[in-house]
Amino acid sequence: MYDVTYHRAASVDDAAAKFSAASDGQLLAGGQTLLPTMKHRLAAPSDLIDLRGIADLVGVKVSGRKVTIGAMTTHAAVAENAELAKVCPAIVKLAGGIGDPAVRHQGTIGGSIANNDPAADYPAGLLALAATIHTNRREIAADEFFTGLFSTGLDEGEIITAVSFDAPETCGYAKFPNPASRYAMTGVFVSKGGGAVRVAVTGAGSDGVFRHEGLEQALSKDWSAAAVDGVKISADGLMSDIHCDAAYRANLIRAMAKRAIA
């Protein structure tokens, strides 16, 4: 790892000020992606601004069906939250399947979505749940937030403070994990609520997480695994890499969508 200057932020405003003062600053959340990237010398920020000490950014609030998760809440804390499991079990299951136990004790929801890895789990969940991403400047709808491969609607220096969503009537998540990394080779999150069905796919698209219109239309008419069989799933725009090709991923979308509904 190259030299870096470490700062611990006392508050969100303090983090924003420290970021502005740095020549090439980077916010540090759980560090489970950023630190390995820095160790590989694929990232070399001049300054790291650690958000770990900001208590306001940590915690899960469930009020009726309204869910708010602080940006620095770890995957383990989401996975272990009994109240959240009652209203939205799929997001709890999703968090409990990220990485491994030690990674889940450090990695955070804010860090995950700010990175927007094309094979990460949370982007699929938040997109399918029509979540709102809260920052220190504004609120961003998930549809506008996930803009492509490792890119988001965040402006320079903008800090995610929380995500919120209304727990749907029903939802589900299934992923086919890469056996080594546990990242999704394909993951599908389905949700149904308020008359609308949303289906988000991660790990498969060459431009990151996306909604699948064909599946959404079919499941709007018939919320069943059988309905998935009638949907044409194109391999166009899907990733091919050493793990599998686009056609295989197209089949995984179908298989994971069925498991997510079941």
Next chain:
Amino acid sequence: MTEISMTVNGRAARASVPDNTLLVDFLREHLRLTGTHVGCDTSQCGACVVHVNGRAVKSCTMLAASAEGAEVTTIEGLANGELHPMQAAFKENHGLQCGFCTPGMIMSATDMVARYRAAGKELTEEAIRHELEGNICRCTGYHNIVRAIQDGAAKMAAS
């Protein structure tokens, strides 16, 4: 350089370290606690697992500075005059061959036992295998590691 202070195995540790110092390097190079191992250095293998504030973390993927004020427990901090029940279980069940992964396995094992106990869940064989996803043994010894953790969990419950 950053001034850091934390509690490691019950003792105060204080040092001035380069800002990019990883927790594992602070433990090994500064405190000479070389029981925590660096296996892959890419967050995969779990040989570097220690407890920070009671939770298992990969110490190769955390800055020492981020552990400011934390309670850190390493493999050296488990035994108290005699082997910790989980250490004894690994010994008795042949839960190791070369031993390189063992400190991380044991720190992950005691973490999972504590978490399942706190949640009131049964730590089944299947659960143990799932919980060990972040710990790699390259001597192909998982069966005995799983048996050791089952035995260690029973010993911890009895002690």
